[in-house]
Amino acid sequence: MDNKKAGKFIYLPFLLIFETMKFENTLAFAQSLDQADLLSDRRNDFLFPQQNGKPFIYLCGNSLGLQPKAAREVLELQLSNWENLAVEGWFEGSSPWMFYHKELKKLMAPIVGASPLEVCPMNTLTVNLHLLMVSFYKPAGSRFKIIMEAGAFPSDQYAIESQVRFHGFDPKDAIIEVSPRAGEYTLRTEDIIAEIEANGAEIALVLFGGVNYFTGQWFDMEAITKAGHAVGAIVGFDLAHAAGNVPLKLHDWNIDFACWCSYKYQNSGPGGISGIFVHDKHFGDTTLNRFAGWWGYQEQQRFKMEKGFVPEAGADGWQISCTQVMPMALYHASLLNFEKAGFIEPLRAKSKTLTSYLIYLVNEVNSSLGEEQFKVITPAEEKDRGAQVSIIAKQDGKEIFQQLVAHNVLGDWREPNVIRLSPVPMYNSFEDVFLCAELMLKISKELRR
Ligand SMILES: *Cc1c(COP(=O)(O)O)cnc(C)c1O
Numbered sequence: 001m002d003n004k005k006a007g008k009f010i011y012l013p014f015l016l017i018f019e020t021m022k023f024e025n026t027l028a029f030a031q032s033l034d035q036a037d038l039l040s041d042r043r044n045d046f047l048f049p050q051q052n053g054k055p056f057i058y059l060c061g062n063s064l065g066l067q068p069k070a071a072r073e074v075l076e077l078q079l080s081n082w083e084n085l086a087v088e089g090w091f092e093g094s095s096p097w098m099f100y101h102k103e104l105k106k107l108m109a110p111i112v113g114a115s116p117l118e119v120c121p122m123n124t125l126t127v128n129l130h131l132l133m134v135s136f137y138k139p140a141g142s143r144f145k146i147i148m149e150a151g152a153f154p155s156d157q158y159a160i161e162s163q164v165r166f167h168g169f170d171p172k173d174a175i176i177e178v179s180p181r182a183g184e185y186t187l188r189t190e191d192i193i194a195e196i197e198a199n200g201a202e203i204a205l206v207l208f209g210g211v212n213y214f215t216g217q218w219f220d221m222e223a224i225t226k227a228g229h230a231v232g233a234i235v236g237f238d239l240a241h242a243a244g245n246v247p248l249k250l251h252d253w254n255i256d257f258a259c260w261c262s263y264k265y266q267n268s269g270p271g272g273i274s275g276i277f278v279h280d281k282h283f284g285d286t287t288l289n290r291f292a293g294w295w296g297y298q299e300q301q302r303f304k305m306e307k308g309f310v311p312e313a314g315a316d317g318w319q320i321s322c323t324q325v326m327p328m329a330l331y332h333a334s335l336l337n338f339e340k341a342g343f344i345e346p347l348r349a350k351s352k353t354l355t356s357y358l359i360y361l362v363n364e365v366n367s368s369l370g371e372e373q374f375k376v377i378t379p380a381e382e383k384d385r386g387a388q389v390s391i392i393a394k395q396d397g398k399e400i401f402q403q404l405v406a407h408n409v410l411g412d413w414r415e416p417n418v419i420r421l422s423p424v425p426m427y428n429s430f431e432d433v434f435l436c437a438e439l440m441l442k443i444s445k446e447l448r449r
Contacts, residue, residue, distance in 0.1 A: 023356070023360045023361075025364045025434075026434075027431065027435075027438075029434075030357075030429075030430040030431045030433065030434035031430070031431055033357070033430035034429045034430050034431055037430070038346070039347065039350055039426070040429065042337070042340070042341055042426050042427060043426075043429065044069075045068055045070070045337055045340075045427075046067065046068055046069065046267070046426070046427045047067045047068075047069060048066060049066075049410070051408050052408070055408070056408050056409070056410045057408060057410065057432045057435055057436055058410050058424075058427070058432075059409065059410060059411040059421040059422055059423055059424075059428065059436060060410050060420075061264065061267075061422050061424035061426075061427070061428075062213070062216075062241060062245075062264055062265070062388045062412070062422035062424075063412050063420075063422075064263055064264065064270060065264060065265060065266060065267030065268070065334070065424070065426075066267060066424075066427055067267070067269065068333045068334050070333040070336065070337070071269065071330050071333045071334070073333070074329040074330065074332055074333040075329055075330065077329070078325055078326060078329045081093050089325075097323050097325050098323070100325060100332075101120060101121055101122075101316070101319075101323055101328060102116070103332060104121045104332055104335060105117075105119055105120060105121070107332075107335035107336070107338065107339055108121065108275050108335065110343045110344070111243060111244055111248070111335075111338060111343060111344060112239065112243055112248045112250050112258070112275070112277055113247070113248045113249035113250050113252060114250045114251045114277050115251060115280065117280060117283075117313070117314035117315065117316075118250070118251060118277050118278055118279060118280055118314065119275055119276065119315050120275070120314070120315035120318065120319060121262075121273045121274070121275050121328055121331060122273065122274065122275075122276060122319050122320070122324075123273070123274050123320070123321075124271065124273070125155070125238070125240060125259060125260065125261040125274040126155045126158075126159055127274070128259040128274045128275075128276050129156065129159045129238060129259055130159055130163065131290070131318060132236060132257045133159070133160075133163045133205070133207075133236075134289050135257070135278075135288045135289055135290055136205065136234045136236055136256055136257050136288075137163055137167070137204060137205045137207075138204060138234070139167050139169070139204045140204070142201065142202055143201060143203065143232070144164075144167070144169055144174055144202065145173075145174050145175070145176055145202045145203050145204060145205075146160055146163075146164060146174060146175050146176070146203070146204065146205045146206075146207055147175075147176040147177075147195060147196060147199065147203050147206050147207070147228075147233075148160060148175065148176070148177060148178070148206075148207050148208060149177065149178055149192075149208055149209060149212060150177035150178060151179075151212065152208075152209055152212070153213045153238070153240065156207075156209065160175060160207060161175065176195065176199055176203075178191060178192050178195045185377040186212075186215050186217040186377065186378075186379055186384070187217065187219070189219070189220045189223050189224070192208075192219070192220075192223075192227070193223065193224070193227040196224070196227045196228055196233070197227065197230075197231065199231075200230075200232070200233075201231070201232075203228070203231055203232075203233040204233060204234065205233060205234050205235075205236065206224060206225075206227075206228035206234070206235045206236070207235075207236050207237070207238070208224055208236075208237055208238070209237065209238050209239075209240070209241065209242075210237050210238065210239040210240075210243070210246070210248070210260075211239075211242040211246060211385075211386045211388070212241070213240065213241050214390065214414060214418070214420075215377050215378055215379075215390050216241075216377075216379075216385050216386065216388035216389060216390045216420070216422075217378065217379050217384060217385065218242065218246050218379075218383070218385050220384075221237060221255065222249075225253050225254055225255050226254075229254065234256045234257075235255055235256050236255070236256055236257040237250075237255060237257075238258070238259060238260070239258050239259065239260035240260055240261050240264060241264060241265070241386065241388065242260070242386065243260035243262070243266060244260075244262070244264070244265030244266035244267075244338070245264075245265040245386040245387050245388075246344075246348065247345060247348050248344075250277050250279070251279065251280070254281075255279060256278075256279050256282065257276070257277060257278050257279065257282075258276070259274055259275065259276045259277070260274060260275050261274050262274065262275060262331045262334065265386075265387070265424065265426075266331070266334050266338075267334040268327065268331040268333075268334050269327070269330045271327070272327055272330060272331055273324060273327040273330075276318060278314070278315045278318065280314070283313060283314060290309075290311065290317070290318060291320065292309045292311070292320065293319065293320030293321055294321075294322075295319040295321055295322050295323070296309070296311050296316065296318055296320060297309060297310060297311070297312065298310050298311070298312050298313075299312050299316070337426065338426075341426060347425040347426060348425070350425040351386065351387045351423075351424075351425040352382045353430075354387070354423040354425060354428065354430065354433060355378075355382070355385060355386075355387060355388075355389055355423065357430060357433055358421060358433045358437065359376050359378075359380070361433065361434065362374050362376055362389070362391060362437060362440070363376075364437065364441075365437055365440050365441045365444070368441055369441070369444055369445070369448075372394065373394055373395060373444055374391045374392070374393055374440065375391065376389060376390070377390050377391070377392055378390045378391075387422045387423060387424055388420055388421070388422040390414075390418050390419075390420050391418065391419045391421065392417050392418055393418075393419055394417070395444075395447075395448075396444070396447045397413075397417040397418075397419065398413065398417075399443075399447055400440065400443050400444060400447065401419050403439075403443040403447075404419075404436070404439055404440070404443065407439050409436050409439055411436075421436065
């Protein structure tokens with residue numbers, strides 16, 4: 001609480017300066033933005049991969065966040081707990097494993113805009129998506145369809161496809177995909193809402209990504225939720241690319257459920273633990289199906305080992321297996337960095353400026369080349385995007401990408417021609433963004449000779 005306030009207070013002058021600022025295409029200007037950035041020291045809390053003895057300019061936090069320096073320490077602490085306490089570690093030591101997830105819940109809640117009771121770290125993302133659909137995809141009569149964005153992350157497509165099959169439906173009949181208009185790359189909110197309304201009585205579940213992995217579009221989650229509820233549907237979100245990236249208000253937006261992975265913008269390491277959100281309005285609903293396990297059983301009674309599942313209150317009641325202490329420790333280390341940064345708002349303020357500067361510089365590159373070599377497909381409006389900028393390279397895309405990597409800039413490549421660059425406010429600088437754009441120009445020029 002204090003941290004959040006402090007973050008806002010300190011950050012305000014920064015905001016005022018940058019929102020009225022005209023960008024300049026010079027290294028000195030980029031460095032001046034870094035000097036004014038009160039989060040610029042946060043990058044010292046992370047380890048950067050190296051190539052040829054030089055650190056990478058790492059613009060790939062949308063895929064795998066960097067390792068917090070504190071990660072090794074927290075892992076070592078848990079290894080020594082295991083060494084010294086062994087089975088007693090569940091109830092003994094400075095933070096017994098039995099209750100360890102509660103420390104994380106407190107820190108996860110402000111990142112997604114929920115109460116600690118509404119969130120829980122557990123499992124991995126696609127697994128949680130399935131588990132939440134077991135509870136919240138409840139086809140009944142003619143209301144059996146799921147509406148989602150076209151071009152969702154494949155794992156989500158497969159999960160949804162297999163869930164509708166599990167209920168005896170053909171995905172062709174049961175899944176409605178909303179696509180961009182011809183010639184457009186991203187979805188219009190009005191089109192999403194119109195599609196929900198047009199199929200209203202048949203929709204059991206609206207299940208969208210928060211931020212699309214390919215285009216970087218941040219959907220109007222509140223508007224989608226309202227539209228879904230207005231037709232009597234349940235509304236859930238996959239926040240893989242949104243959690244830790246954009247400010248979320250899952251509780252206030254009245255979203256029914258959500259889940260996310262923590263290894264992208266939340267830096268918890270490859271295969272890191274996932275988080276779930278269940279709105280507290282569902283806590284009293286005893287009709288919800290669950291695939292249950294002992295760790296979701298009422299905490300106080302769990303070790304009586306009795307027959308008949310009785311869920312723990314809140315999101316914890318969706319747990320199945322015992323606490324995965326090691327991945328949780330890694331997530332914990334990362335969450336403490338978020339707390340240190342003042343949680344999402346200061347990061348978001350910097351992120352908006354970082355992406356705006358990147359888009360400005362990409363346009364400068366195009367001007368220098370005398371043509372639109374790079375087309376930004378991520379929405380131009382700040383409110384419609386997070387940290388990721390997706391760029392179509394019209395010529396020599398793959399070569400340009402490979403040359404960027406050879407010159408120590410690590411973004412990521414999506415067939416057939418998209419480069420995704422994600423300056424992450426926690427550890428990227430304005431200088432990173434400047435140097436990346438400068439290289440894009442240099443490489444493009446060389447390839448045209
Ligand atoms: C990254 C991502 C996943 C990955 O799922 P895992 O189960 O963690 O492998 C799933 N869905 C979306 C939308 C993603 O962006």
